[in-house]
Amino acid sequence: MTFRLRPSARPIALALALVALSGLVGGCSAMHVQPWDRDLLARDAMKINPSLIESGADDHIYFSKEGSTGGHGVGGGGCGCN
Amino acid sequence: MQLDAAAPRGQLRRRLGAAACALLAAGLPSAARAEATGDWQLDGSLLLYGERDRASVFEPVARISRLFDNGHRLSGEFAYDAISGASPTGALPSGQVQTTTTPSGNTVTIAAGAVPTVLFRDDRYAADLEWQAPLARTARATITGHFSSEKDYLSRGGSASIALDMFQRLLTVTAGAGVNADEVMPVGGTRVGLGDGTQMLATGTNPKDVTSGMLGVTRVITRRWLVGLTGSFESERGYLTEPYKVVSLVDPVTQEVSGQLTEKRPDTRERKSLQVSSVYHLSEDILYLSYRAYRDDWRVESSTGDVRYRFELADGRYLLPHVRYYAQHAASFYVAGLVAGEPLPAYASADYRLGPLRTATLGLTYGFHAGSLPGTVSLRGEYMRQWLANPSGGDGEGGDDARAGGVQLAGTATAAALTSVSGTPPLHIATLLAGYSVNF
Amino acid sequence: MDGTAGHGAGNETLPPAPITLTRGEDFWCGRFRAMGGPCEVLVDTDDRAEAAGLVACAEEEARRVEAKFSRYRAGNILHRIQHAMGAPVEVDEETANVLDYAALTHEMSGGRFDITSGVLRRVWTFDGGDRVPDDAAVHATLALVGWEKATWRRPVLTLSAGMEIDLGGIGKEYAVDRAGALLAARTECSVLVNFGGDLWAPGPRHGDRPWGVGIDDPERTGEAVLDRVELTRGGLATSGDARRFVRWQGKRLGHILDPRTGWPVEGAPRAVTVVAGTCLEAGTLSTLAILEGAGAEEFLRAQGVVYRIHS
Numbered sequence: 001m002t003f004r005l006r007p008s009a010r011p012i013a014l015a016l017a018l019v020a021l022s023g024l025v026g027g028c029s030a031m032h033v034q035p036w037d038r039d040l041l042a043r044d045a046m047k048i049n050p051s052l053i054e055s056g057a058d059d060h061i062y063f064s065k066e067g068s069t070g071g072h073g074v075g076g077g078g079c080g081c082n
Numbered sequence: 083m084q085l086d087a088a089a090p091r092g093q094l095r096r097r098l099g100a101a102a103c104a105l106l107a108a109g110l111p112s113a114a115r116a117e118a119t120g121d122w123q124l125d126g127s128l129l130l131y132g133e134r135d136r137a138s139v140f141e142p143v144a145r146i147s148r149l150f151d152n153g154h155r156l157s158g159e160f161a162y163d164a165i166s167g168a169s170p171t172g173a174l175p176s177g178q179v180q181t182t183t184t185p186s187g188n189t190v191t192i193a194a195g196a197v198p199t200v201l202f203r204d205d206r207y208a209a210d211l212e213w214q215a216p217l218a219r220t221a222r223a224t225i226t227g228h229f230s231s232e233k234d235y236l237s238r239g240g241s242a243s244i245a246l247d248m249f250q251r252l253l254t255v256t257a258g259a260g261v262n263a264d265e266v267m268p269v270g271g272t273r274v275g276l277g278d279g280t281q282m283l284a285t286g287t288n289p290k291d292v293t294s295g296m297l298g299v300t301r302v303i304t305r306r307w308l309v310g311l312t313g314s315f316e317s318e319r320g321y322l323t324e325p326y327k328v329v330s331l332v333d334p335v336t337q338e339v340s341g342q343l344t345e346k347r348p349d350t351r352e353r354k355s356l357q358v359s360s361v362y363h364l365s366e367d368i369l370y371l372s373y374r375a376y377r378d379d380w381r382v383e384s385s386t387g388d389v390r391y392r393f394e395l396a397d398g399r400y401l402l403p404h405v406r407y408y409a410q411h412a413a414s415f416y417v418a419g420l421v422a423g424e425p426l427p428a429y430a431s432a433d434y435r436l437g438p439l440r441t442a443t444l445g446l447t448y449g450f451h452a453g454s455l456p457g458t459v460s461l462r463g464e465y466m467r468q469w470l471a472n473p474s475g476g477d478g479e480g481g482d483d484a485r486a487g488g489v490q491l492a493g494t495a496t497a498a499a500l501t502s503v504s505g506t507p508p509l510h511i512a513t514l515l516a517g518y519s520v521n522f
Numbered sequence: 523m524d525g526t527a528g529h530g531a532g533n534e535t536l537p538p539a540p541i542t543l544t545r546g547e548d549f550w551c552g553r554f555r556a557m558g559g560p561c562e563v564l565v566d567t568d569d570r571a572e573a574a575g576l577v578a579c580a581e582e583e584a585r586r587v588e589a590k591f592s593r594y595r596a597g598n599i600l601h602r603i604q605h606a607m608g609a610p611v612e613v614d615e616e617t618a619n620v621l622d623y624a625a626l627t628h629e630m631s632g633g634r635f636d637i638t639s640g641v642l643r644r645v646w647t648f649d650g651g652d653r654v655p656d657d658a659a660v661h662a663t664l665a666l667v668g669w670e671k672a673t674w675r676r677p678v679l680t681l682s683a684g685m686e687i688d689l690g691g692i693g694k695e696y697a698v699d700r701a702g703a704l705l706a707a708r709t710e711c712s713v714l715v716n717f718g719g720d721l722w723a724p725g726p727r728h729g730d731r732p733w734g735v736g737i738d739d740p741e742r743t744g745e746a747v748l749d750r751v752e753l754t755r756g757g758l759a760t761s762g763d764a765r766r767f768v769r770w771q772g773k774r775l776g777h778i779l780d781p782r783t784g785w786p787v788e789g790a791p792r793a794v795t796v797v798a799g800t801c802l803e804a805g806t807l808s809t810l811a812i813l814e815g816a817g818a819e820e821f822l823r824a825q826g827v828v829y830r831i832h833s
Contacts, residue, residue, distance in 0.1 A: 040306055040363045040707060045392060045400075048300060048310045048359045050370075053127040053517035054447070054462065056143060060163075061131065061513070065468065067410050067436050068376040068384045070296075070314040070355040079206060079235055094630055095798070095807065095825040102802040105623040106699050365709060 123147040124457075127517040129163075134510040136199070137167030153216040158209070161230075166203035172432035173198040173342050174330040174419050200326065206232035220247035228262070234325070236265040239292070252302040256312075262292040268325030275323055275346025276426050288321030306363040311356070318351040329432045330419040340422050345431040347415070353378040366394040381414040382436060399450040404464070406443040409471075412436060438471040447515075457520025466511040541581055543574055549727070552577025556584040557592075557694050559718035563701070566727040567711040576708065580701040580715055587697040591620070591689045593640075600687060608683040610673075618677045624692060627806055628669045634813040635806065638681070639781035640688025641666045646786075648766035648777040660784040667781050695759055695805035698722045702801070714753070715801075722757040722801040737795055737830060751830070757801030761808035762793030762832070778812050789816035793832040796822065 040046060049055045063069055064079070124146050131139035140163065147157035208230035217223050222245045230237040243258025266272075266288045274281040298312035323346055333340040357374035370390040377383040386408045393401040413436040415429035445464030452459045541554045546564070550573030553562045563580045565573040590598050599617050613621065627635045645655040645663050666684045673680040681687070694717050702715045706724035714723045714733045726732050732752035737760065751758070763776025768786075775786035794811045798804040807827055811818040822829040 041302060041308065043363075043368075045368055046308060046361055046363060048308070048361060048372075050361075050392075051460070051517070052145065053125055053143075053460065053519065054515065056159075057127065057129050057141075057513075057515050060129075060141070062408075062441075065435060065466075065511075066384070066408060066439060066441060067382045067413065068353075068355065068374075068378075068386070068408075070294075070316060070353060070357075070374075070376065079208075079230060079232065079237065094810075095803075095827055097630055098627065098803050098806055099799050101623050101626045102699070102800045102806075105619045105696070105802065106703060106800065 121149045121522075123149075123157075123519070123521050125517065125519045127515060130514040132512050133167065135168065136509065137165055137169055137202075139163055139165045147212075155212075155214040157212040157214075159212075160210075161206075161208040163206045163208075164203070165206070166201075168199035168201055169326075170434065171198050171200050171342075172324075172327040172329055172345060172434075174332070174339050174432070202326075204233050206230060206235075208237075217244070220251070221245065224258075226260075234267050234269050236267070238263050241294075243296075254300045256296070256298040256300075258296050260292075260294045262290075262294075264290040264292065264320075266290055266321045266325065272321070272325060273344045276329075276343050276430060278341075279328070279344050290318065290320035290322065292319075293317045308361040310359040310361075312359075313356050314354070316351075316353040318353075320349060322349060322351055323347040324431070324433055327431065327433050329417060329430045331422040332419045333422050339419070343420065343426075343430070345433065346429050347431055348380065348429055351378055351380055368392040368394075380436070382410060382412070384408060384410040397451065398458070399448075402447040402449065404443070404445040404447065406441070406445075408439070408441040408443075410437075410439040412438045434468075434470055439468060440471055441466060441468045443467075452518075455520075456522065457518060460515075460517040460519075462513075462515040462517075464511075464513045464515075466513070467508055468511070469508040541574075541577055543570070543577065550574075550577075552581070554581050554584075556581065557588050557697065557717060561717045563705070564714040564716070564733065565709075565711055566713065567709075572709065572711070576705050576711075576713060579704055579708065580713075583701040583704055584697050584717060587693065587700060590616070591693045591696075593688060593690075600689065603679060603681065604686050606681060608681070610678045610680040612678050614677070620689065620692060620696065621674055621679060622676065623802075624689075625669065625674055631810050631813070633669075633782055634780065635691065635810060636667065636669050636781040637687050637689060637691070638669050638672060638685055639667050639779060640686050640690065641684075642779050642781070642784055645784075646768075646777070646779065648763075648768055650767060650769070652769050654768060654770050664784045667784070691805065691809055692802065694718060695720050695757070695801040698801040699757065720757075720759045720801050720805060721753065723753055723755055726754045737793075737832070751795075751797075753797070756797055756799050757804040758795060758797050759801055759805035759808050760793055760795045761805070761812045762791070776812065778809065780813055787813050787815040790814075791818050791831045791833045794818060794822070795830040795832075797828040 044050065060079075124144075126145070127143045129139065129141040129143070131141070141161060143159065143161040145157060145159040147155060149155045208228070210226065210228050212224060212226045214222055214224045224243050224245070225240070226242075227240045228237065239260060239262030241258055241260030243256055245254055245256040247254050267286055268288075271286055272283040272288055273279050274283055294314065294316040296312060296314035298310060300308065300310040302308050327345045328342040329345050330339045331341040331343060332338070353376070355374055355376040357372060359372040360370070362369045362371075368391070370388070370392070372386075372388045374386040374388075375384075376386070386406065388404075388406045390402055390404045393403075395401060413431065415427060415431060416436045416438075417427075417430050417432055419432060420426070420430060443464055443466045445462055447460055447462040449458055449460040451457070541552050543550060543552050545551070548566075548568070550565045550567060550570060551562055552565070552573065553560065554577075555561065561581070561584060563577045565576050567573055589595055591600055592598065593600060593604075595601060599611075599613055603611050603613075624635075624637045628637075642660075642663055645659045647653055666682070666686075671682055672685065679687075698715050698717050698720045699722055701717075702713065702722040702724060705713045705715065712723060712725050712727045712733070714721060714735075721735060723733050732754040735751050735753050735758060737751065761778065763774070763778070766777040768775050773788065774792075775788070776790055776792070778787060778790070779785065780787050790812045794808045796804045796808040796811065798807060804827075807822070807825060808829075811822050811829070811831075814821040819831055822831070
């Protein structure tokens, strides 16, 4: 199976980014979540990266085994991973 | 007749309403157990990683964090990892070649012999410090420092970032920048790239400097739904080659491996990535989705899709299956091998991690409270499979030539057999991650 | 918490009373006994398993709040406070929040709402008879009443020896709101939490229909409903003398005592029902209304709440 990124996936990536952006920037009054409705959001698991342990291990594994980096943070260190 | 909580009119009533809300809001959160309320946070983990017939890793990590009365938070993370096993050198397998001489021509099959590997072991120690301070009621600054050391690599770096909350914390913007001053000290000295391995560079220590920046936004969309968008870039300068990897030379006549050269990569690399994430809370469970697009100026491009689902069980236990798929386009200078006798390209690497790589991951985490112990234990088992996409996988789009599958044979040789040899058979990886988190 | 746990201040834990789950017309109703009275949780769903889970959650929270703030349990924070003999007591986060609320309510009501007034029950017996204490007894007990005599500097509470804290006017309503909030976080279905007549609902039933609530007739307890209201969302609480009162000089005196005089309020309505955003708010307002005596109606009108007065 050959994966084609440039022709087909870039528009998808762009579309997803636009959807996220419109949600991010858009009309806050229409989508306002009142303080007393923040019960679910208060859960520890309601985070983009809910587990420091798992994301730490994943970052290290995929940095060593794949050609890409980045995505959610900055800093950290390199290693001479074979 | 219908009664509804009427809009407050009396002053006493308003104050009472606010006081009642404050009392209820300040109470224990609605999770099964009290979540983070203490000043100290401890996270410990042990990663056991094993590749079939290749390398294995043992990595314990401990992280401790303290929240002070003035709102500052200091964290320290200490990791040790021991890696040992076999690592592919990038050379092509050169087993017995079956040659059949017939009047119509040669049919060549390169035996799928063992992929050349080299045994190694290394220990790495790493320490990270992080200090977070509130700047205003809705802003935080974070400063980090990193240090790690292993036999042939030294890493030092730091970063600073600022996070701003807006619209009553429904929108958070984070911006950060980081620098790293690393050093690569290959064992036995630094060999000249695309050479026969006997010539050394004068210096034994090679610097590698990295500058990075990121900009991220997280937004609460509804009571159940949170999305995030993060863009980051990285600029690397210095020694970026893998010091022990080689590229095979293939004789165009015999189509046998006739020698090898050390690999060579450019001394700069600019990377960019964009990641979009979504966290959605169903009635009890949570669905996590994320997609990351990446490209750099080595022409490596990748897409990563990640789906996790947290099944909430009773008593604060959970089951979290996980699926991840990664697809990468090869670097411009990635080759399976070089044709002997042809002029050398500027850069070449047969490291499969720069090739048309695919990684599929399947995992399951089980989280639970350990009896009378406070805190949560998590156990994660994952299976990963890595393979290289078949370069002649029949797109038939000759136009994209070297990009089709990303494997190219530099030079004019037409050894078709070589293009179908990926150099590394599928890699099977299994990991076990045990973690313990406690807040007190 | 009014009522007794049946075992006085014993330290042993009673086996939990059973929860019964019955089907209403198109909802599930879970019942259990807690805080000295009947409790029920109505869940607007067809799913029995979900209803059972929600009722169990509410029951657990009711027991937790009761165990923590009941006068009748040894070893809880209230017990430590009552037996401190004038020594300072450091309280936890939740208790501190409750005390803050009580302090605020005391100040806002001009001293009518006072959690230290519980000691007055020692001299009063509300059994429907005509015994009233003599002035000397009331006067002596009043010396131990008065939130201003306590020192509350969060998180440390210091009462003078002999003073007591009684969270009877806050505890049950707080438990209703807490249980309700926990359930509302766990489910999309509407629920109605009813602990002995103090209610809260997060929203209407499916199809936007309200919950139907009957207000008990104090004269014919359990037999007749005085009034029927439809609750869409919010809390509802009733204060009154439905079951406890004394007759004196031809007047009926309810059991709610004015901490400034040590006597029941005169001219108060028999029962006051208030609807507000939370059960706690509703309960506090209904108690304050009773303490206004004859001025109850005017007070409630001035606050702009929805109410019912039963004389």
